[in-house]
Amino acid sequence: MEEIMKTEEMVAPEEPIAEKALTPPTAPKKTMHIHENRVFHIVNYILLTLIVLLCLVPFVNIIAKALSTYTGKAVFLLPHEITWYNFSYVFTNWPYFRSFLVSAGVTLCGTALSVGVMFAAAYALSKQDFPLRKGVMVFFIIIMLFSGGIVPNFFVMKMLGLLNTPLALVFPSVVQVYNLILLKNYVEGVPREIEESAHIDGATNLQVMVKILIPVSLPAIASVALFTAVTYWNNYFNALIYLSPSSEQFYPLALFINNYINSAANELGDLTYYHQKSFIEMAMIIVSIIPILAVYPFVAKFFVRGVTVGSVKG
Amino acid sequence: MKDAFDKTLKAKWKKNKSLVPFVLPAIVFGVLFSYLPMVGLLIAFKDNINFIRYDNPIQAFLAADWTVKHFQKIFSDPEILKYIANTLIISVLKIVILFPLPVVLAVMITEAQNRGFSKATQMAVFLPHFLSWVVITGIFKSILALDGPVNRLFGTEIFWFGEDKLFRWLVVFMSGWKEIGYSSIVYVSAILAIDPNLYEAAKLDGAGKFRQIWSITIPSILPTIITMLIIRVGYLMDAGFDQIYTMISSTTRNSGEIIGTYVYRISLGENAGQYGLSTAVGLFNGVVALLLILITNKIAKKATGTGIY
Numbered sequence: 001m002e003e004i005m006k007t008e009e010m011v012a013p014e015e016p017i018a019e020k021a022l023t024p025p026t027a028p029k030k031t032m033h034i035h036e037n038r039v040f041h042i043v044n045y046i047l048l049t050l051i052v053l054l055c056l057v058p059f060v061n062i063i064a065k066a067l068s069t070y071t072g073k074a075v076f077l078l079p080h081e082i083t084w085y086n087f088s089y090v091f092t093n094w095p096y097f098r099s100f101l102v103s104a105g106v107t108l109c110g111t112a113l114s115v116g117v118m119f120a121a122a123y124a125l126s127k128q129d130f131p132l133r134k135g136v137m138v139f140f141i142i143i144m145l146f147s148g149g150i151v152p153n154f155f156v157m158k159m160l161g162l163l164n165t166p167l168a169l170v171f172p173s174v175v176q177v178y179n180l181i182l183l184k185n186y187v188e189g190v191p192r193e194i195e196e197s198a199h200i201d202g203a204t205n206l207q208v209m210v211k212i213l214i215p216v217s218l219p220a221i222a223s224v225a226l227f228t229a230v231t232y233w234n235n236y237f238n239a240l241i242y243l244s245p246s247s248e249q250f251y252p253l254a255l256f257i258n259n260y261i262n263s264a265a266n267e268l269g270d271l272t273y274y275h276q277k278s279f280i281e282m283a284m285i286i287v288s289i290i291p292i293l294a295v296y297p298f299v300a301k302f303f304v305r306g307v308t309v310g311s312v313k314g
Numbered sequence: 315m316k317d318a319f320d321k322t323l324k325a326k327w328k329k330n331k332s333l334v335p336f337v338l339p340a341i342v343f344g345v346l347f348s349y350l351p352m353v354g355l356l357i358a359f360k361d362n363i364n365f366i367r368y369d370n371p372i373q374a375f376l377a378a379d380w381t382v383k384h385f386q387k388i389f390s391d392p393e394i395l396k397y398i399a400n401t402l403i404i405s406v407l408k409i410v411i412l413f414p415l416p417v418v419l420a421v422m423i424t425e426a427q428n429r430g431f432s433k434a435t436q437m438a439v440f441l442p443h444f445l446s447w448v449v450i451t452g453i454f455k456s457i458l459a460l461d462g463p464v465n466r467l468f469g470t471e472i473f474w475f476g477e478d479k480l481f482r483w484l485v486v487f488m489s490g491w492k493e494i495g496y497s498s499i500v501y502v503s504a505i506l507a508i509d510p511n512l513y514e515a516a517k518l519d520g521a522g523k524f525r526q527i528w529s530i531t532i533p534s535i536l537p538t539i540i541t542m543l544i545i546r547v548g549y550l551m552d553a554g555f556d557q558i559y560t561m562i563s564s565t566t567r568n569s570g571e572i573i574g575t576y577v578y579r580i581s582l583g584e585n586a587g588q589y590g591l592s593t594a595v596g597l598f599n600g601v602v603a604l605l606l607i608l609i610t611n612k613i614a615k616k617a618t619g620t621g622i623y
Contacts, residue, residue, distance in 0.1 A: 036522045036523060036524075037522060037523050040425075040522075040523040040524070041425070041426075041427070041523075044422055044425050044426060045426060045431070047422060048422055048423070048426055048431075048435050051419070051422075051435070051439060052434070052435055052438045052439065054491070055438045055439050055441065055442060055491075055495065056438055058453050058454070058457055059453075061453075061456075061457060061463060062453055062456065065456065072461075073466075074461060074462055074463045074465075074466035074467075075463065076463050076467075117339045117340050117343060118340065120336040120337070120339065120340070121336060121337045121339070121340035121341075123333075123336055124330075124333040124334070124336035124337045125337065127330060127333060129326050129329065129330060130326070130330050130333060131323060131326045131327045131330055131331070131334075136337060136341070139341065139344065140340070140344065142348075143344050143348040143349075145604055145607055145608075146352070146600055146604050147348060147351065147352070147600065148348070148350075148351025148352045148353075148354050148355055149351070149355070149577065149592075149593060149596030149597065149600060150577055150578055150581055150582065150592065150596060151354070151357055151577075151581045151582075151589045151592050151593045151596065152350075152351035152352070152353075152354025152355055152357060152593060153347075153351045153354070154581070154582060155354055155357070155365070155371040156346070156347070156350045156351045156354055158371055159370075159371055159372070160346065171343065171346075171347055172347045174340075174343045174347070175340060175343045175344050175347065175348065180340070204332075205332050205333055205336065209336070230444050233446070234444075234445070234446035234447075234448075234449075235446075236446065236448055236556075237555070237556065240559075240578075240582075241578070241582055254446045254448040254449075255448070257448050257449070257452060258448040258451075258452075258560055261448075261451075261452050261455065278456060278459070281452060281456065282452075282453075282456060285449050285452050285453065288446075288449065289445055289449055292444055292445065296437075296441065296444065299444065300436075300437055300440065
């Protein structure tokens with residue numbers, strides 16, 4: 001606040017210039033504005049704090065629930081009778097752990113494959129005189145704008161023999177056209193001279209790409225990789241349509257949790273479990289978002305750049 | 315003329331053919347997982363396709379009769395028309411209620427002069443975007459449960475996720491909770507790009523904060539706002555499958571079922587098997603969506619000189 005006051009004071013001596021304005025401010029009006037500005041900033045800070053709380057309170061609430069023993073009372077921000085029952089249930093639940101591993105594997109393989117394939121294509125398409133460059137770009141943009149839909153996708157996967165395999169969770173999301181455009185724009189921004197001198201020294205395209213362009217493009221690759229990883233980690237749609245209940249050993253974590261939440265516990269079974277189930281769900285959710293929280297600071301560093309890079313070039 | 319073209323193409327080919335293997339994997343994945351399914355859209359014109367009797371989908375496809383009855387059904391079946399209406403209503407509600415909010419949030423974030431506070435705010439409000447809809451819906455189902463904190467706090471007994479009348483509003487609210495923060499990024503960077511001298515001049519003219527926002531900030535980012543709005547309208551047919559699939563139940567289907575969830579339900583979901591009709595509805599939806607995107611993108615390019623591609 002002090003800083004704001006200072007700038008206002010610094011402006012004050014220049015009053016004569018202000019008189020040239022369309023609506024010349026009078027002296028009392030000026031003080032009114034300073035007052036208005038102070039109120040504006042106070043209200044702004046309060047509202048922003050409330051918005052931040054609105055975003056974070058649900059997380060505090062689910063953490064409290066995940067640590068609570070069921071007492072019949074609603075849990076707000078603090079846990080009731082702290083217990084590790086819910087978390088230990090999650091950590092000793094083999095299907096949950098299995099789904100966690102499936103998601104981790106699919107995310108790692110999918111991200112590596114997708115970013116690799118997209119970067120190679122971006123490298124070739126960044127060459128202005130690549131044959132049929134425009135046509136190939138149209139080929140990819142059509143993919144971004146139109147798709148066959150659920151049934152045709154399902155039967156193509158069936159024909160390819162990929163139904164009920166983990167590959168069905170990886171392959172359909174490999175082509176990420178938005179990432180391709182982003183990487184292509186980035187590579188186009190790299191000075192040609194570096195590449196050309198390497199070519200004169202007899203380097204092949206592959207060597208140029210691996211030894212020169214990939215190191216130079218690391219910031220773009222890292223941001224694209226993080227976004228792709230989040231996409232793979234959160235995806236449940238592919239599993240929903242390409243995996244039948246008989247191959248639930250390949251269910252990714254998101255689908256496993258969704259099904260778990262929608263399943264009912266048996267009142268006649270383990271009574272502790274019956275009471276704790278809704279809190280176990282929260283523990284499952286928390287464990288599932290830990291990988292995202294782990295990479296989030298890095299994602300946050302990149303995403304402003306990602307959005308601007310994508311929108312600069314039409 | 316054509317000769318010259320052929321020659322340049324040949325020269326280009328000769329010079330760059332060693333680069334072709336670099337695009338090839340991407341093209342193969344595109345053909346297999348995007349273009350082959352597009353050919354599969356012909357299922358929309360088949361009657362009683364029997365994928366169970368024939369193990370090979372192509373045989374099943376060839377054995378079935380051609381028909382256009384699925385498309386006739388789209389325009390005459392009140393149930394399908396209702397789901398199309400739901401899609402449009404939910405989309406329009408999302409645009410009307412949610413579209414302006416990221417602009418407001420971006421102005422607020424950029425007006426907060428404490429950099430640490432501004433950064434922390436951004437970190438907090440962007441976070442929900444990176445979580446899966448399964449997680450978001452799970453959290454809200456728990457908070458809004460019959461014996462959950464919200465009902466206890468207000469002394470109510472509302473079954474939030476089971477009330478047909480509330481469902482659309484819940485969809486809009488949760489969508490806003492997840493995406494408003496992230497959607498503000500583009501406006502934040504647009505506002506940060508405004509020439510600070512404009513504000514200095516306005517201050518000298520005695521303009522207050524609201525006046526500065528109204529007369530400098532908003533006009534300066536108006537092209538961005540218009541572009542984003544036009545692009546958003548282009549996605550009108552997409553009411554959000556990932557979100558609604560995790561939220562919907564049989565009691566909220568009346569006002570909540572959208573084209574996407576219906577297409578899934580009658581092909582592979584609860585009422586599986588109606589492959590022809592499902593594909594036809596999906597195709598109809600896809601074509602309308604494509605036209606909308608192409609038209610709105612043209613308008614965006616004309617209006618502001620930028621588009622998405």
